[in-house]
Amino acid sequence: MKKFSPNITDGELQELFREAAENYEPLYSRCEKEALWARIRAAGRATHPRSITKKFLFWLPSFLVILFLGASLRMSDGLLQPGKGYASRKPEPTWTKDREEIIRESGPIPADKTPGISEAIPRRTEIDRRRSGDETSGIPRPVELPVLAEVGKGRSGTKDRWDSVEGGKGEQGRAGVPGGKGEDRATKGAAVVPGARSRDDRKGWSIGATLGTDWSMVKNDENERPGLDWGMMVGYRFARRWSVESGLSVASKIYSTPPQDYHSGVSYPGLVSVDARCRVFDLPINVRYDVLQRGNSTLFASTGLSSFWMQKEDYTYNINSNGGMWISKMTIYNRNRYFLSIVNFALGYEFAWNKFSVQASPYLKLPLTGIGYGKVDLKSTGILMTLKRRL
Amino acid sequence: VLPKDNLVEILDGCKKGVAECQKGLYELLYGYTLNICLRYASTKEDALEIMQDGFIKIFRKIGGFTYPPAGDELNRSFRSWVKKIMTYTAIDHLRKNGNHFPYAGGYQEIESITMYYTDNFGYSELIGMVRQLPLSYRWVFNLYVIDGYSHKEIAALLKISESTSRSNLAKAKEHLRQMLKKTNEEVLAKYN
Numbered sequence: 001m002k003k004f005s006p007n008i009t010d011g012e013l014q015e016l017f018r019e020a021a022e023n024y025e026p027l028y029s030r031c032e033k034e035a036l037w038a039r040i041r042a043a044g045r046a047t048h049p050r051s052i053t054k055k056f057l058f059w060l061p062s063f064l065v066i067l068f069l070g071a072s073l074r075m076s077d078g079l080l081q082p083g084k085g086y087a088s089r090k091p092e093p094t095w096t097k098d099r100e101e102i103i104r105e106s107g108p109i110p111a112d113k114t115p116g117i118s119e120a121i122p123r124r125t126e127i128d129r130r131r132s133g134d135e136t137s138g139i140p141r142p143v144e145l146p147v148l149a150e151v152g153k154g155r156s157g158t159k160d161r162w163d164s165v166e167g168g169k170g171e172q173g174r175a176g177v178p179g180g181k182g183e184d185r186a187t188k189g190a191a192v193v194p195g196a197r198s199r200d201d202r203k204g205w206s207i208g209a210t211l212g213t214d215w216s217m218v219k220n221d222e223n224e225r226p227g228l229d230w231g232m233m234v235g236y237r238f239a240r241r242w243s244v245e246s247g248l249s250v251a252s253k254i255y256s257t258p259p260q261d262y263h264s265g266v267s268y269p270g271l272v273s274v275d276a277r278c279r280v281f282d283l284p285i286n287v288r289y290d291v292l293q294r295g296n297s298t299l300f301a302s303t304g305l306s307s308f309w310m311q312k313e314d315y316t317y318n319i320n321s322n323g324g325m326w327i328s329k330m331t332i333y334n335r336n337r338y339f340l341s342i343v344n345f346a347l348g349y350e351f352a353w354n355k356f357s358v359q360a361s362p363y364l365k366l367p368l369t370g371i372g373y374g375k376v377d378l379k380s381t382g383i384l385m386t387l388k389r390r391l
Numbered sequence: 392v393l394p395k396d397n398l399v400e401i402l403d404g405c406k407k408g409v410a411e412c413q414k415g416l417y418e419l420l421y422g423y424t425l426n427i428c429l430r431y432a433s434t435k436e437d438a439l440e441i442m443q444d445g446f447i448k449i450f451r452k453i454g455g456f457t458y459p460p461a462g463d464e465l466n467r468s469f470r471s472w473v474k475k476i477m478t479y480t481a482i483d484h485l486r487k488n489g490n491h492f493p494y495a496g497g498y499q500e501i502e503s504i505t506m507y508y509t510d511n512f513g514y515s516e517l518i519g520m521v522r523q524l525p526l527s528y529r530w531v532f533n534l535y536v537i538d539g540y541s542h543k544e545i546a547a548l549l550k551i552s553e554s555t556s557r558s559n560l561a562k563a564k565e566h567l568r569q570m571l572k573k574t575n576e577e578v579l580a581k582y583n
Contacts, residue, residue: 008571013564014536020517021537026425033421036439037414040446 035320038272041256206235208388210249212363218257218376227252229382231282241290245302246283250311253278253380262374268317268328275316278372281309284344298350306342306365310335313372332373341368346384355390398465405453413450420446423470424477430521430533431481445480449473478538482548485530520570528563531556 008016214227231249238244259271286304313335317328348361362383371378401419404412424442432438459468521529530549534540535556540548542556549556 008568010564013567013571017517017521017532017567018537020514021426021430021521024426024514024518025422026429026515026518028421028425032439033418036421036443037417039443040417 035272038318038320041273203237203239205391206237206357206388207391208233208235208247208386210247210384210386212384213382214251214253214380215382216253216255216378216380218255218261218378225254226382227254227277229282229384233386233388235288235388241293243288243290244285245288245304246285249282249284251280251282251380253280253378255376255378257374257376261376263370263376264374268319270320272318272320274374275318276372276374276376277314278310279312281311282342283307283309285340286344286346296352298352300348300350300359300361302344302346302348302361304344305340306344307340308336308338308342308371310337310372315373330373336372338367338369338371342366342371343368348384350388357388357390359386359388360384361386398469399458402453402456402458402469405450408450416449417446420449420473424473426518427474427477428481430518430537431478431485431530433522433526437484441477441481441484444484445477448476448480452476474538478534479548482530516574520567523570524563524566527559528566531559532563532567535560 210229210231210233212229214229216227229249229251231247233245233247233249235243235245254277256273256275258273259268262271262274284304284306286302288300288302290298290300292299310332311334313332315330315332317330319328343366344363345366346361346363348359350357350359360383363381365380367378370376397415398419401412401415405416421442424445425438428438428441428445429435432441456469456472458465521532524532531545534545534548535542542553542560545551545556546553551559
């Protein structure tokens, strides 16, 4: 340190204190340092950029995938052309030619031996009528070929095509065969359009298993570790696009919250943060609407309410006292239950084959009431994978 | 002095929001920022609150910190950036707690300070003197003498006039001179 005299000049005085400020090393304890870091983390804002990034990175790909699949489906349907946007639907000029070619190749058809054909061939008029309407805007064209080909060449080779489109066991392949199981359906016209008929056929029950991630957060303070969400579901499709789904899942909800967001009604002097790890039984009941249905792919949105049964609540209290950090733990079993108190939102994509389907759906759960012992505003998000089977 | 190689790595990690790098930066800057905050705050608890808010701002704004072209400048440039954030946070903290910067007339009674001629403890005592200055003197002295702000900048920051800033600085210096004189007399009396 520089020596100074009582008559120190302004310049010397400034230099003296500037040097002291540059070289001063304040004393501090390790506990004090850790306590402050805990406070910064507890405020939930130290990791703010990461939270934003994580949320962004989580949601953006999900929506991009859904948009891409939606666009792909529409393109495959001829509604959207790459680089041209939406195209107006025109009657297919090759349709008649193909049909005539097929008939020519099949040879003349005895009318008395092929009663099914009389419905099959004139179906063009019916299909044209249907195609001009809104109802069949999504009907895939090539599915007509197997029926017509079957007339002249028998059933061989057509079954697979039907299976690949319909996902059934070939019963549509028998549509044009007199006395076949599908005859009635075929003669109604709807049967020749597998895409349309299959949706009606899918009415009924389904069951499935679910597995996914659960990112829980209090207000907007996202935690760094996701929990696991697994369980089973049951669904019932009651209309072509509408279904209702329920089930039971076990979710691990892991979060950290500052004391101001934790309302247990008990005062904890020096409380810096609360870390929680809860095991929750989630009983949702959701209504699902299929926004887009094309072939085996479906884009859907669902919403509904969940009931929570807090089976186990583990809380760790981080307390700053006497310059040191202290930890206090508490576990609660089966104390808090919430009936239809959480709102669910989800978007998703489902791919079906035969009676099975797999779906991926990003979701968001928003509480209508305080959750758990601390009555926290516990939001959850994540992505849920489901393997389903139609019954 | 912050380690240069580590600093680049840590800053890159902080920009990506990696928690370990944020903790690493906190470890590196703790002493440096505590030094700054103690000079501005009245109590240590206030200093820690300022540090907490300051670090949160650092982590939020670190994406906007651009590296200087020359690597050697990084340390100085980053320290300067951190110091600026901590200083502004301290001013915000003061405003948030209802403190203003009135013109402080007259002198407060100065407590006796014992000065020892060991370097670090001497620095500590000198900083202790600064912390004993009345609020309005202390802030202007810190901003002008130690952190290098001009009177015009100080007037804008603290919402006072430039003449008040000059006046407070002069009184702060006089105050410190008195403290040094008193300490010097005590030390001389002790060793004579």
